[in-house]
Amino acid sequence: MGIKLVIVDDAPFIREVIKNIFRDTDVEVVGEATTGVEAIEVVVKTRPQVVLMDIVMPTMNGIAAATELLHRFPNLKIIACTTLDQELMIMKALEAGCCSFVLKPFKADELIKAVQTTQA
Known part of the structure; x- marks a missing residue:
């Protein structure tokens, strides 16, 4: 079974790029959100393992x-x-409990590795 992922970004283009990156991987995009408030709603509904x-x-x-x-x-x-x-x-994100970070603009292989290693 693959990794369930929710994408949270206010830019529709970025969300689309990320979905395309994970299209042929073991990562299943189960939801997306444009704000933090939406992110909470989507995570409650979809119960992913990872949130970007x-x-x-x-x-x-x-x-x-x-x-x-x-x-x-x-x-x-x-x-x-x-x-x-x-x-x-x-730094604040890591202090809040985020397990890692990726920098924009990101490379596809870096993003895939970041998500997959959270579940290793």
Whole structure:
């Protein structure tokens, strides 16, 4: 059985790119969200093993969403996704309980490896 993944990013193009990256892998995209609030709703419905979470989003950022999700689902693996110039946000995401991070722009093989190694 594959890894169930939820993608959280406010940019539709990024979500589409990520879905395409995982199309022929053992990772099944079971949901997607555009805000932290939506992310919580989608995770409650789909119960993924891994969430790929953008950090900078409107309404509720990825750090607040990760904190709430990990409170509800302590075994959930959350990978923070952000740009290189947001080093402080990366540190806050890791402090909030994210298991790792990937930097935008990301390479397909790096993203696949990041998700697969969370379940190794």
